[in-house]
Structures are given as C-alpha cells and as structure tokens.
Amino acid sequence: MERLLIRVRLPDRPGALGAVASRIGAVGGSVTSIDVLESGGGDVIDELGVEIDSGSHADLLRSEILEVDGVEVESMETVAGSVPDRNAEALELAISLFHQRTPAAVIDHLVAQVRASLSARYAVVLDPRGPWPDAAAGDLPDETWLADAAVRVAQSAPRDATSPPATDLVPGAAVARLPRAGLVLLVGRESPVLRRREYQRVAVMAELADHRWEELATRAAAG
Helix, strand or coil, X not given: CEEEEEEEEEECCCCXXXXXXXXXXXXXXXXXXXXXXXXXXXXXXXXXXEEECCCCCHHHHHHHHHCXXXXXXXXXXXXXXXXXXXXXXXXXXXXXXXXXXXXXXXXXXXXXXXXXXXXXXXXXXXXXXXXXXXXEEECCCCHHHHHHHHHHHHHCCCXXXXXXXXXXXXCCEEEEEECCXXXXXXXXXXXXXXXXXXXXXXXXXXXXXXXXXXHHHHHHHCC
C-alpha cells in the first residue's frame, strides 16, 4: 500500500470534493484524511491523504483528478509511514516539549519538529535584534536575507493569539513570535507554497514551545 499527500485547488461548490474522491476511487485509491488549508476567492485548497495499491501510476491518478472541472493538482507527495494526522500533531508536540529539560533544548526541538511537520526547506529561531540563529534546521537562506527578515519582524507590530497569521511579513516564510523567550520562528518552503492553515500550525507550535521555555527558564532562574 502506498500513501500519498495530494494538494488540490478546487472550486468552492457543492460536490467538487466528492467528485475528486470519486476519481481517486476509480483508480483504486481511497481518501483517508482531508485538511482544508485555505479558502477564499471561490476556491478551496485541500490536502488529501490517499492510500492506493503499490505499483499504481501517480500520473494516472493525477490525470483522473484533473478530469474534475476546475480542479488543479498543486502537489503530490509520497509519505513514508502513515498519513500525518494534523489534529494530533499539536498534542504530540506538547507532550514531547514536556520532556525537554532546558530552554535551549525546547528551541532545538521546536525547530526540528516544525520543519518535519511542514516538510519545510528550513526552520530557524532568531533573536529579532540580531539575525544569528539560536537554532536552525535545513538549508538556511543567506545572512543578508536573515538580517532583513529580522528587521521586518522587529519593526512589525506584535500580534495576539486572536490575530490572523502574518502571511506577508517575510516573503516565502511563516513567522511566529515567542514573546516570553524574546525570539521569533521563521519557516520557509518554496513549493508547494505555504497556506493559511500552515501559518496557523506554525503559530500554535511556537506558542506551545514558548510556554515550555518560560517554565524552564523560570525554574532555572529560581535555582
């Protein structure tokens, strides 16, 4: 059995998703999860977890999906292991953060987990007053880009938990503050482009890590 994550743009109309699922079924596949990543302007971006018999042709599956009027396939990715459960990821991160024993370990763990969750090119935690990474994973942009990103974040107004995610603060990157730690998380990926639900996922992960960082930092200061 092969497992895939398929990202599709489809018209926001009744029956469109059902038609896509029917086409997937026509080539022996089954939809096991649906994550709505973004909606607006008459379109919806969905990430579908799909299981299909090994040896089936991805090109045939793509062609079947494209038979649905108005549907585009943004990406198709083979998944090692089980299809991710996005609703469970935050809980799993909270549990794993609980097992970190120093503030630095919390930041290192956050960077590794958020990069894996989004299959990102990079994840980096910076002090916005200086672009030198506190922790990083992946293929980082150059120092000039990091310096510019740090300035953009430092000059932007802080956002509270109810504010919409900042999708245009740093081009090509999701940005989340860790206000208790005085740090900022940047996560970048060129393709497929980051969507609003993914920006929100980054913000939730950063919030969880920030609380654990504060707990450990307070404990360390108390001796």
